[in-house]
Amino acid sequence: MQTVQDAAGLRATIRGWRSQGQTVGFVPTMGNLHAGHHSLVKLARARADRVIASVFVNPTQFGPNEDFDRYPRTLAQDQAGLAEFGCDLLFAPDVATIYPFGAAGSVSLHVPEITDTLEGAHRPGHFDGVATVVCKLFNLVQPDIAIFGQKDFQQLKVIERMVRDLALPVKVMGAPTQRADDGLALSSRNQYLSSEERAESVQIYQTLQQMRDLIAKGHARKVVEQAAASKLERAGFVPDYVAIRRAEDLSEPADGEHDGLVALIAARLGATRLIDNLLFD
Numbered sequence: 001m002q003t004v005q006d007a008a009g010l011r012a013t014i015r016g017w018r019s020q021g022q023t024v025g026f027v028p029t030m031g032n033l034h035a036g037h038h039s040l041v042k043l044a045r046a047r048a049d050r051v052i053a054s055v056f057v058n059p060t061q062f063g064p065n066e067d068f069d070r071y072p073r074t075l076a077q078d079q080a081g082l083a084e085f086g087c088d089l090l091f092a093p094d095v096a097t098i099y100p101f102g103a104a105g106s107v108s109l110h111v112p113e114i115t116d117t118l119e120g121a122h123r124p125g126h127f128d129g130v131a132t133v134v135c136k137l138f139n140l141v142q143p144d145i146a147i148f149g150q151k152d153f154q155q156l157k158v159i160e161r162m163v164r165d166l167a168l169p170v171k172v173m174g175a176p177t178q179r180a181d182d183g184l185a186l187s188s189r190n191q192y193l194s195s196e197e198r199a200e201s202v203q204i205y206q207t208l209q210q211m212r213d214l215i216a217k218g219h220a221r222k223v224v225e226q227a228a229a230s231k232l233e234r235a236g237f238v239p240d241y242v243a244i245r246r247a248e249d250l251s252e253p254a255d256g257e258h259d260g261l262v263a264l265i266a267a268r269l270g271a272t273r274l275i276d277n278l279l280f281d
C-alpha cells in the first residue's frame with residue numbers, strides 16, 4: 001500500500017488507475033482505526049477496483065471544548081490495518097493541504113435543516129466542518145463510491161444531502177455499524193471508558209433495542225423516548241438526546257407512524273460521549 005501526503009502525488013496515482021478504466025472506492029477517516037473502519041475498507045474493496053482511505057484529523061469539525069488535541073494519532077498502526085484489509089492507497093494530508101488558506105480562511109459549507117437537530121444542536125458547527133472536509137476530499141480523490149459508517153447516522157444523512165444538493169458525481173453508501181460481542185458500537189472513543197464504564201456502556205444498545213420493541217407494540221413515541229432517557233440517567237449516563245426520528249431525513253414522525261424509523265442516542269458516561277442508533281426495519 002502506498003501512502004501519499006500531497007495532492008499532486010494522490011492525483012498522479014489516481015490518473016494512472018483511471019487511464020486503465022479502473023473505478024475508485026473511498027473511505028474517509030480520522031484515523032485511530034478499528035474493526036469498524038476495516039469493514040468499510042472491505043466493502044469498498046468489493047465495490048471498486050481500487051481503494052483509497054484518508055486519515056485526516058479535521059480541525060474544523062471539533063468544537064472549542066472538544067478533543068482535537070487529544071484525538072489519537074496512530075498512523076503506523078492505521079497503515080498496517082489498511083494494508084491488511086486491501087487498501088491500495090492511504091492519503092494522509094497535513095492541514096495546509098486541506099486548508100491552504102488556514103481553517104479560519106477556508107470556504108465553509110453549511111447543509112441546512114438536517115443539521116439543526118440532534119448532533120447538530122449539541123455540537124454547533126460540527127457538521128459544517130464535516131461537510132467542508134468531505135467535499136474537499138471528494139474533490140481531491142474524485143471517487144466513484146464513498147463509504148461511511150451508519151454509526152454516525154446523521155453524518156451519513158448530511159453527506160448524502162450535500163452530495164445530492166451539489167450534484168457531486170459520487171455514490172455515497174452507508175455501512176452497518178460494527179459491534180462488540182455485547183452490542184457496544186465500535187468507536188475510537190471506547191478506549192477512554194474505565195472497565196466499570198465499559199460494562200455499563202452496553203446499556204445504550206440495549207435501550208435502543210427496547211425503544212424499537214416498545215414502538216412495535218404501539219407505545220407513543222414521546223413516552224418511549226422519555227422512559228429510555230430516564231433509564232439511562234438512572235444508570236449514570238447523562239443523555240444529550242434520546243430520540244426516534246424518520247430515518248430518511250431525521251424529521252419527527254407523527255403519532256402512530258411505524259415505518260422507516262431510527263432511534264438515536266447520544267449520552268455521556270463519565271468523560272466519554274457515546275453515540276449509537278438503531279434502524280427499526
Ligand code: PAF
Nearest residue numbers: 028029030058130133152
Ligand atoms: O467520521 C469521520 O471519521 C469524520 O467525520 C470524517 C467523515 C472522516 C470527516 O472528517
